[in-house]
Structure formats: C-alpha cells, structure tokens
Amino acid sequence: MTSSSEGWVKTTCAYCGVGCGIEARPLSNGELEIRGDREHPSNYGKLCTKGIALGKTVTHEGRLLAPQFNKNGAKTDLNWPEALDTVAEKFRQTIEEYGPDSVAFYVSGQLLTEDYYLANKLMKGFIGSANIDSNSRLCMASSVVGHKRAFGTDTVPVCYEDIELAEVVVIVGSNLAWCHPVLFQRLREAKQNNPEMKVVVIDPRKTDTSVIADLHLSIQSGSDVALFNGLLAYLADNNGIDHEFVEQHTEGFTHSVLSAQLEDSIAKTTGLTPAELDQFYRLFANNDKVVTIYSQGVNQSTQGADKVNSILNCHLATGKIGREGCGPFSVTGQPNAMGEGKWAHWQILWRRT
Numbered sequence: 001m002t003s004s005s006e007g008w009v010k011t012t013c014a015y016c017g018v019g020c021g022i023e024a025r026p027l028s029n030g031e032l033e034i035r036g037d038r039e040h041p042s043n044y045g046k047l048c049t050k051g052i053a054l055g056k057t058v059t060h061e062g063r064l065l066a067p068q069f070n071k072n073g074a075k076t077d078l079n080w081p082e083a084l085d086t087v088a089e090k091f092r093q094t095i096e097e098y099g100p101d102s103v104a105f106y107v108s109g110q111l112l113t114e115d116y117y118l119a120n121k122l123m124k125g126f127i128g129s130a131n132i133d134s135n136s137r138l139c140m141a142s143s144v145v146g147h148k149r150a151f152g153t154d155t156v157p158v159c160y161e162d163i164e165l166a167e168v169v170v171i172v173g174s175n176l177a178w179c180h181p182v183l184f185q186r187l188r189e190a191k192q193n194n195p196e197m198k199v200v201v202i203d204p205r206k207t208d209t210s211v212i213a214d215l216h217l218s219i220q221s222g223s224d225v226a227l228f229n230g231l232l233a234y235l236a237d238n239n240g241i242d243h244e245f246v247e248q249h250t251e252g253f254t255h256s257v258l259s260a261q262l263e264d265s266i267a268k269t270t271g272l273t274p275a276e277l278d279q280f281y282r283l284f285a286n287n288d289k290v291v292t293i294y295s296q297g298v299n300q301s302t303q304g305a306d307k308v309n310s311i312l313n314c315h316l317a318t319g320k321i322g323r324e325g326c327g328p329f330s331v332t333g334q335p336n337a338m339g340e341g342k343w344a345h346w347q348i349l350w351r352r353t
Helices: 049-057 080-098 113-127 141-151 160-165 181-193 208-212 224-237 243-249 263-270 274-286 304-318 337-352
Strands: 009-012 021-026 032-036 068-071 074-077 105-107 132-134 168-172 198-202 215-217 290-294 327-330
Touching: 021 049, 032 049, 105 113, 113 132, 141 304, 160 181, 160 290, 160 327, 168 274, 181 208, 198 208, 198 274, 215 274, 224 263, 224 274, 224 304, 243 304, 263 274, 274 304, 290 304, 304 327
Parallel strands: 105 132, 168 198, 168 290, 198 215, 290 327
Antiparallel strands: 009 021, 021 032, 068 074
C-alpha cells in the first residue's frame, strides 16, 4: 500500500479476482471513504457496487470482537492466549484418540498464498493429514490442474489489454456482467470502440452478459468438452492448425486431434445446431486474435480440468497464445483463489502418494 499527502491510501479491492485498485482514507465515524484508483491498470478508477461499499465493512458493528467459547449454550469471551490454548488442546485430544485424519481445516480464497502455505504446512507437515480444503477446490483447483497439464505451471498467459486487442472474445461458463462487472464494462467499451470485434457467449442461460453477444450458444450443461474438442477437430480438418507453432512449442499433439467426422455427435451432445457450431468454429478459425474467457461454469465440474484443457488445446493448436490479443483467460471468483487452488492441487498429489 502507498499513501498520499491528502491521506488517501492506495490498495486493492479484496472481493473478486479482477484486482481493482482503490484509494481509501478514514472518516470520523470509523468508516473509510473509498474511490477507484484512476491510475490502476485493472480498473482505471471504475468500481462495482461491492467495491464502492468497502468502506462500510471496516467498522466494529456486527463483528465478533473477541474469541468466544460456547459451553452448553452459554457464550464466554476468551483472550487470545486462552483461545489458542483451548483449540490446540482439543486438537491434541482428538488426534491422540482418533488419529490425525479426525481433524480438518477449511480455509478461504481471501487468504494470501503465504497463509495457505502455513496452513498446509501445519496440517500436512505437523499433524500428518491431507484434510485441508477450501472453496477453491471447486473454484480454481481444476483450472490449476489444467494449466499444470498444459504449461507445467499455473500461469494465465493473458493480460487485460489482450481483451481490448482481440478480434473475437469467447466467454464460456461465466456471467461476466454480474460476477466481474468492471471487467465486463471494459470489454463492452472495447467492443463499442471496435465494432468489428465479435463476442461469443457460451452459456445454457441467457444472462446479462449475452446483451453484448454477437452469438449466444445455449449449450447443454456439461457439454463444454465436446464443444471444444469438436472445435479442435474442425481446426484439424480445415487447415486451422499452426503446425510451425505446434512443432516448436508443444508435445503430444498427434494424440490430441480427434476424427473430424463428429458434427452430428457434437450437435447432439451440445444441443446446438450444425449451423451454430459452424458459425462459432469459423469465427475461431478465421480470426487471428482470439481470447477465450472462462470461469466457474467451466471449473466447477467433475470434468473441470478436462474442460480447461479442451480450451487450452484449441489455443495451443492454433498458436493463438502468447501474442497480443490472444489466449485462454481464466478469471477467478476470489482475490487469491488461484493461489489457494495451487495448494489444493498439491493436496491432491499428496493424497495420491
């Protein structure tokens, strides 16, 4: 954080994963005055309603101000040393009687990566159990696994400026207008500035995000893998593969390409017409700069990691990655869900070994 002579402190919004820059300064009633940071590259001063209301969340009203012990319905305040000793003793007793797998931690996407490390170290290294979980198991762990499979690291190879430079923006598994409103406003403004930009929204529902869509594909829930594997097959059958990029930067491509004779099967699985599939596939194939934005509708699934890889494969096969205006863009629901998802991924590996 940095501060100015007027008392404004620059910091970052702690809600969704857009990472909007904010400026805050204290008011006499204990609240904070909040405004968007016009210099911040994520939002350039824009804030959604949650960001604007941040200043009202820092007061003591409605908050638990001390640890409490509940015994037979009676609540007693404890000081912190007493509270920590009580928790530690209960954990010790439970572990001695029932073993290390009798206890568990449930953490949150609002923590710092260093906090996740400490929590995992305590549970796995000292207690000796893998019983630490979080909302990111559903939220981002599948995306981390998909990125690790494809790139060897959970790195998102896109920045916000790529959206404004794209010729086609594909939004899948995300109601961007509601869940990442500042980013959605940025996309809508980019489309207004460049009427040639095409936006494809892939969602079983017609949401507010669909308002800016040139093409809305109302697919059957859970059919994302079929849709993008079908796209990969279309690309292979219609000279859409960047063979030079594939040869220089990928491995195992020959095992990824499917038979191109899949149109009827893909249409049946996704619930889309052959004409809709053809329109989407042509947009992806015939434009050089494509960004695919995906979120929880992709990740929160028993096939979440496979859905992620089906998207990444299409960008890798066409070389539409690592260049301006191109790439797969995972947008997260919480400020550090990717950091948490990383540890959830290592937890999965820990269980297997």
